[in-house]
Amino acid sequence: MRHRLAELRGPDVPAKALDARALAALAANPGCRRRAILDGAGVDKVRLAGALGAPSGFGQSQFALTRGNAFEARVKADGGAELLRLAHARLDPGAEPPEAAAVPDLTAHGPEGRTARTALALREATRAGGWTLLDHPMLALDVAGSLAFLEPDAVVVHPDGSWSVVEIKSFPMLDGAADPAKVGAAARQAAVYVLALEEVAERIGAEPEGHAGAEGDGGPRRQSAHGGTRAAVVRHRVLLVCPKDFSNLAAASAVDVRKQRAVTARQLARLTRIEEIAEALPEGTCFAPDRSAEELTAAVAAVPATYAPECLSACELAFHCRELAREAGAVTRLGRPLRAELGGLATVEEVLAAARGFSGDPDDPAVAALRRAAALRAEALESAKARAGAEVAACR
Template identity: 80%
Template structure:
C-alpha cells in the first residue's frame, strides 16, 4: 500500500492517542497501520500540512532531555522520588541497562527482559532510557518508545514524559499537559501488557511524571499527572477500532498510497477509504486540510464538530438539516428534526419582531 521501496513510518504514541480519539476514521487507521507517511501524502494531494513539531523545538527538546538524563539520570530519579515515592530510599548509583538490539522486535524483547530483571531486584532503582514497548492495535503491532521508564525499589513501574514546554509557577499549558497525558496513557497501556506476562505482575503506576523546564530557564522541574481517565478512554477506543484486515478487504484491488502516483490516481485511492473528519483533526492529523476540503464539498455536518454531529442524529449533510428545519424533509417525530423546526420558528419570530421594531423606529423619524 505504501508503494515500492517506500519505508514504513513508525506508529508512535502521539499518533495512537490521536487515532484513539477518532476511532471511526478508517482512513487514518489503514494509513497508520500500513506505515504511510501522511505528511508526504498530504503534500502530494495538494493540501500540505502544518501539523508537527518545528526543527527548532525538536532540537531544544533533545537538548533539554539530555540535560534531564545526565549523570546516569540522577536528577530525573530525584524528581521521581520527590513527586511519586518519598518513602523510598534516595536513588544512588541507579542501574541503567543497555537496551540496544536489532530491530524494534529485538528492542522490545530486550526491554521486557530488563524490566523483568529490575523487578526481581528489590531495593534498587532502575532507569530504562528510551525503552521499546509493543502494543497490538487493530490486529497490527505498534512499537512505542517512551522517554523513560523507572522501576522503583518496590518493583513498581513509572512512565516518564519529558517535554520542552515550560512550567510557569508550577503550572503548564493545560492543553499541552492534556496531550502529554494522552500520550503517556498509551505507554501505560503498553507497559501493562508487559507486566501481565510476569508472575507476579508488577504494578504499573497510573501517575506518570511530566518533566518540563522551570519557568524561563533550562532547569528541570516535574509534576505527577494522573492518567487513569486517559488510559481508560484510550483502551476503550483502541478496542473499538476496526481490524486493519477488515478495512483492507473493503478496498479496491491493488490500491496504493504512494506519493509518486499521479494526483488523480492518488486522490481516488485516498477517497476509497472512508474518513471521519472533525475540526479537532486539524491539531492531530497531517491529512486534516484535505479531509476538511472534501467534507465541505459534500456539505457534511462533521465539519461543524462532533457535538453538533451528535445532536443531529441521522441528518448527515447541511442540506438535510436545512430541509428538515424548513419542514421539507425528515420525520416530525425525530427529536432532532423537531428541535430544528422549533429553532426555525423561533428564528422567524425573532426576525419578524426585529423587522417590526425597525419599521416603528423609521416611522417615528
C-alpha cells in the same frame, strides 16, 4: 496482512513508525477508517498531504525538537541522577533515595529485538530491587490487528518493583504549573505507554495495578514466596518533566492518567480491524508518494473518514479531509457536539430540509428542535421587519 499493507504503502517505501502521539490522536477519533489504515500501513501522511495539494503545518518545528533533545540529554546526564531524584521526590518519597541506579543496555537488532530486550530488562530489574532507569525502552502494542512499536522517553523501576512512565517535554513549567492543554496532550500520550507497559507486565507474569494487595497508587510493597521475587505494578501516575521557568533546570510533576488510560483503551478497542478496512479497498489501491495526484486522491477517497475540527491539531491530512467534508456538506466539520445533537442528520442539506419541514420525522427530537428553532427565527425576522417598517413610516 503485512504484505498487503506493504502494497498499500508502495513498493520499497519504508514504513513510518506509529508513535504514541499518533496513537493518542487515533484513539481520539476511532471512527476514522482513513487514519486507521494509513497509520496501520505506515504511510507518511506528511508526504501524502503534500502530494494531494493540501500540506499541513502539523508537527513540531526543528527548533523545538533541538531544544527538547538538549533538555532531555541534560536531565538524563550522569546516569539519570537528576531524573531519578525527581522520580523519588514526586512519585515515591517513602522509598530509599536513589544513590546509584542501574541503567541497563537496551541495544538490540530491530524493534522486535529491542522490545524483547526491554521486557527482559524490566523482569530483571523487578526481581533485583533498587532503582533502575530504562532510557528509551521499546514497547509493543496491538492496535486493531497491527503491531505498533512505541518508545517512551524513560521508564523507572522503583525499589518495590513498580514501573513508572516518564515524559520529558520542552514546554515550561511556570511556578509549578504548565499549560493545561499541553499537559493534557502529554497525559494522553503517556496513557498509551501505560497500556503498552501493562501488556509487558501481563506477558512476564506481573500483576496490573489495582489487584488485591495494592496499597494506593504505589501498589503492593511485598515479596512473593518464590525466593523474594517482587511483583511488578504499572503505576498510573506518570512523571512529567519540564524546564523550570524557561531555564535549563528541570521541574517535575506527577500526573494521574487513569482517566486518559481508560478512554484510550476503550477507543482503541472500538477501532475497526485493519484487515477489514484493507479488504474493503478496491484492487490496486496504493498510497505511494510517486503516484500522481489524481491516483492518490482516488485512493484516499476510497477510505471513509470522520473529520472533526479537532483533527486540525492532530492529523496531517486534516486540511484535505476538511475540504472534502465541505464539498459533501457534512455536519461533522461543525464539531462533534453539534453532530451528536443532530442525530441521524448527517449533512447540512438534510438539516435545512428537516428544519423547513420538507423531510424528517416530526417525532424525532432533533427534527422537532430544528423546526422549533426555524419557527422562532422566522418569528424574530418578521418582528424585526415590522419594527423596521414602522420606523420608516414614522420618519416619513
